[in-house]
Every structure is written in structure tokens, then in C-alpha cells.
Amino acid sequence: MTTVAAYAVPAAKAPLARTTIERRAVGEHDVLIDIAFAGICHSDIHQAQEGWGEAIFPMVPGHEIAGVVSEAGPGVTRYRVGDRVGVGCMVDSCRQCENCAAGREQYCTGGGMVGTYNALDRNGEPTYGGYAEKIVVDEGYVVRVPDGIPSTRPPRCCAPASPCTPRSSAGAPVPARRSRSSAWAASATWASRSRTRWAPR
Template sequence: MPTVNAYAATSATGPLGPVTIERRDLGPHDVKIDIQFCGICHSDIHTVRGEWGDRPWPLAPGHEIAGVVSAVGAAVTKHAVGDRVGVGCLVDSCRECANCKAGLEQYCSRGIQTYGSVDRDGTITQGGYSTQVVVTEDFVLRIPDGISLDAAAPLLCAGITLYSPLRHWNAGPGRRVAIVGLGGLGHMGVKLAHALGAEVTVLSQSLKKESDGRRLGADHYYATGDPATFEQLAESFDLIINTVSASVDVNAYLGLLDVNGTLVNVGAPPQPLPVAAFSLIPRRRSFAGSMIGGIPETQEMLDFCAEHGIGADIEVIPAERINEAFERVLASDVRYRFVIDASTIG
């Protein structure tokens, strides 16, 4: 098996550093990708710090991968050498269950994640903080020419994580949508909800990013640090998407929903989020969760973004600054997604 350069964690407590990792030999249905850019997702931090359970070490994270096809297996029909492609949070699934057959591979109970999962050959998958990856062709996405590869990388997780619930809960003209948090996920939610035609409100802790929120497409912007906000906006929304990866007062946000409204959690804090029954019952409200999208929906999202000129707002960094970037993500000191230049991994 060939080896490639990567940045990986060797424990849940230490920094990431340069290592070499193995990639499988190219199979008949495999695509080899020369990685050019990889986004840094909050999930990467949760995972390598053991907050979502133990992982085998060393582990190279990264599931917002954008690059160019450098080789294809003999039976590959969907991609060719030179294609601009991406890989998101999944690199395979069972292909047989009802969810897989419906294009909802993200809900396959035997899905194989891009890093930290047991692959079909028994090895542990390694992510995009590396120079190359080999992925079965069915889980490789086409990146349209209208999006630069660096701005496209975060779409493979942050973009689809917001696009999927916006589409599922029918965000569009006449719908009042609130995005909680204006970070890596939230800024994509504002852009996508606006492009879908919804009336968009940002609910952020303070007003310090208001000019950014409005530039991205928000019609309204409110500070959740002001208790009056929750009184002023009571029963104002059809859909609220919470992107915050920390504990919030779910019941307070449920109070902002109109009849039949839904609060969707896409942020994944490690602690429980208590919900009072009477925050739901009197207005037939719903509290839901959503993951990424399946492969068909992810391709749909990429095509939608190209059509509407949407990419992530990014700060491109060399690999040697990954650990610094992790700390800045935790301090909300990025506008709005770090992207690693894979040419600096060596």
C-alpha cells in the first residue's frame, strides 16, 4: 500500500503533526485524488480530542476535501483524470438498505466515514489533512467550474449540513428562517437560505457580526444576549436551524417558532439539550436533528452553489498552522472557515 504525507493526531491530548499514512491500492472502481484543499470542521476538533469517543491513533481528520483526479480504476465510469472533485463526510455505505437506495446514505447504519471508521478491508479510514486520498467512485462529487476549489472544500460538510435541512423543511419564498450562530455552518446557512428565497434572520450572541450577516444575505439580525430579543421575536419563525456546537436554551428558541414550526439542531454539543414538553405541545412545534446529505443531494447542493455563485468565506492556511487554527475555531476567531492548502503538507 502506498504512503502519503499527512497531518494527524497521535493522541486525544497532543497536537497534530506531520506523519505518513497508508492509502489503499487503486481498485477497479476507485478514484485517486490529489488533494489541493481541505476545510477544518468543528467535528475534526471534537473527534481528535476524544469528545465523541475513543479513536484509533494516529488519525488524520478532514472531510471537506477538494482536489483533482490523478488516476482511476479500470471500471470507473463517473470520473476521469483531471476532473475537479470533492469528498465529504462519507466514503462508502452498505448500498443495500432502504436509506442507501433512497439516496440517503448519511443515514445508513453501516456508513463508512471519511476518517476514523473501519473500512471494508478492515483498515481505519484517514481523512483529508493529507496529500492524496483513494475513494470509491460513487462517493466522489463533481465540483462545478463555477466554484474555486478552496471555497468549494467547506461545501462538502458545512454547505450540505445546512442545505439538507433547508430543503427538507421547505425553506423558500414566504418562509421565515432563522439561523442561530454566524460561524462556519451559520454563514453557509444564511447564504443558502437567502438564495432559496426565504426571509432570513440571524440570531447571534451579539451584534458584532451584523454587517457580515447582512452582506451574506440576512434580512434581519438580532442579539440573543439581549433577553428582549426572545420577547420581541416570539412566534416569529417557521424554521430555526441551530448551528451552535455548545449548550443553548432550547426552550427559549422553541418559543420563537410559530404554529407548526421546527427547530433543527445541526450543531453537535457533547452535552444533552433538555426540552420541556410544554415548549412543544401548545403550538405543535417540533425539535429535530439533521446530518449532512446523501450523495445525490450533495451533488445537487454543489450545482446550486455554482448556479448562485456561492462558496464559503475562507481563510487559507499552511498545514503548520493547523493547531493554531483549532484554537481559533474554539475562540470563534475565523470568518468563516479555515481551509488547509494541501501543497504545504510535507
């Protein structure tokens, strides 16, 4: 376990507060990511205000994560230390159902996908998102940030025409349908200067 600094919502509709959280140890197929930026999506605000139903608190939002791999488990094959990567809205799924096999993990029927935050992982522990210094994620739910994208812009996982599944970069099929970005509707609930990106330091 690693203790890292983070910003959490302690209760529904409460303001973000600086705190510390525990990240799990890096496993066989995990990567440890030093978070450089995390976009603020309007869905983060909905979740923090319990606008979509009962939520898990304290909550560390953030699912538009960009950073650099600082450690890789011994079984990791896709990434190495120093790679620029991103994490979207999910960090796990059953990996065995028909939808997972087809690269549509967001529709997992074998227990459901595990959200990057406001969810319980396979061990029953709460997940915490990108408003933190570091995150540990299975390599199958990490995407590479292309060299042509500057480090000052987080991956736009909710943006128009972006695939919904993290494995699409590996050539897995994705649904043809794309959704419009909820980030377009972002409000000034949190500091307006932080609406487009949030840096943990």
C-alpha cells in the first residue's frame, strides 16, 4: 500500500478537501501512474452531489487522467516506466463475458464494470479517481497517450468521437455510436480556472 495526497469530497455536496488515500501495491499486471493532470467532467460534479443516486464517500473524483508510468508489475507487457498514459472511466470488468470479449467492457454482464471512482473493486474496496498524486491500474485499462498530444492536455475520454472502451487502442472492436461530451456542460461549481484540467500539485 502507498499513501498519496488527494482531494476528496467528504460528503454529498461538500467542497473538495485535501486528504490522503491508500493505493494498493502494484500487482503482476498493474502500472503505477504519477498523475500529471485530471480533467474535470460534469459527471464528477453529479457524482459528488449524489445527482445520480447514492454514492460512496469520501469520494476522490476524476476519470480523465493523464500521467506517466513510474512502476510496472512483472507481468506488464504493454507499458514501461516513462510511458505517458491515460485512464478513463473504468478500471476493471469481468473480462470473460461476451461484451468484455468483444471490447465493450462498459457493458460487462459478468458483474459489471468497475468505475475509476465511486465504485467497489473486485475485493470490495472503494475506488478513488484522479484527483490524487498517483493511481494503480491494471494495464488492460490504461491507454497510451500519443507523442503528438501535449502533456498539458488530459485524455478526452468523454469527448466527441472518442472510443468508450480502453482496449480500443489494441485493435478491439468498439461500438459505432459515440456520445457528446458532458464536459461541454461543465459548470463553475468548482473553481472556473480548474474547469478544463486539474493538477495534483
